[in-house]
Amino acid sequence: MSSAAVPSRIGPYLVERRLGAGGMGEVYLAYSVAGEPVAVKVIRPDRTDPHTRARFEREAAIARTISGTGRVARFIEADPFAEQPWLAMDYVPGRPLSDVVRDRGPLSAPLVASLGALLAEGLAAVHAASLVHRDLKAQNVILGDFGPVIIDFGLGAFVGASKGTLTQAGMVIGTVRCMPPEQALGELDVTQAADVYGLGTVLLYAATEHYPYDGARWEAVAAQVVNPGIGPDLSGLPDELAPVVAGMLAHKADDRPSLEEVTRQCADLMRELGTSPARARRALIQETTAKDHSTMVLPQPDGPMLDRLDSLEKLLSEEPEFRGEDIPALPPGDEPGSDAPMESDIASPLPPVSVQVPEPASGSPIVPAPRRSRPPASRKVAEELRERYAVGPALAWPKH
Helix, strand or coil: CCHHHCCCEECCEEEEEEEEECCCEEEEEEECCCCCEEEEEEECHHHCCHHHHHHHHHHHHHHCCCCCCCCECCEEEEECCCCCCEEEEECCCCEEHHHHHHHHCCCCHHHHHHHHHHHHHHHHHHHHCCCCCCCCCHHHEEEECCEEEECCCCHHHHCCCCCCCCCCCCCCCCCHHHCCHHHHCCCCCCCCHHHHHHHHHHHHHHHHCCCCCCCCCHHHHHHHHCCCCCCCCCCCCCCCCHHHHHHHCCCCHHHCCCHHHHHHHHHHHHHHCCCCHHHHHHHHHHHHCCCCCCCCCCCCCCHHHHHHHHHHHHHHHHCHHHHCCCCCCCCCCCCCCCCCCCCCCCCCCCCCCCCCCCCCCCCECCCCCCCCCCCCCCHHHHHHHHHHHCCCCCCCCCCC
8 A cells, every 4th residue: 555545644643654454454553642652443444334333332432441451452442433433552562473473483382371371361351341352363462572462452343243154255254264163153242262262273373373274265264164073273283282272272162261271271381391471471572572672662753743743732622523513414325334245354365445534533532431522423323323223321232
């Protein structure tokens, strides 16, 4: 994507540069009014429909309440009703686990066990808030000076939100190589066991540089995932790790261990391998961080960005949607949402996506209560969604 396609602003954030892209959309490095770096992800238009927007609003509000872990990037705010929904999270300095494994090869068994214990503890805090990530994979684990951190949390609202199944081609959302059978079958209400499976795929990749299932097309991979007669590919997995990882990748959700059990199993394994969890964590950080630490430092705005930030607060204060004034609904036919089929991440690389976010994009912090007086970008769409899904100020669960 050319630099011309990078939006100058997303909601109340000034965009500096594009960080990358995935099946859900594109992510940018941006800065708040106070100059704080944040990662802002803009969701692809074909990933949104009324159901996902409503669920995103609810899950975004809950995501802000997660505490008790530093293993999950902090959710800051989002706007599910923008023409292209977006969410802002803490910028996490470091490199994706996928890049680390690609560059240095698979991790040793003690390091994989440390990775598993740390991430299982972090996910436990997520589950304590009654949320499920739903899209755990090596690309969504960042390794830095603090150790592993899970990113893209909050995007779970867009994963599995479709009511499609494998019999409706293209309607299963997510990363098929990393999703459990129940999610690949299109079940809407996946449980916490789905994240245990996803974490199992992360550990398998860290130890072997491959996922449990693979194929030329996502349909072929999905067919393997949902077939109880085809076991996961555990080739190259050290014998010491095999019992832990195989249990996490069990076909039936009820057969998978809890996160607490995963943490205990990984801690016991580290001791059996002659180290302790604390020492293994230190070794994991030392062996997976960039030697020049160029990716481990929080970005700082340069001169031109500082000049833009100098005027951001004044610009925001002068614009109606940030003053709490009413703004008109979108004209008929311009409401956000799409009935386009949604392909899996494995189907094909993300095609070029136009992310010309309107200036200003209509962003507002998503909090349970009190809500800001500014209405969503499209009042008509928002009211229809709230009526249909009973998403009131308390962000109630959908009726169905």
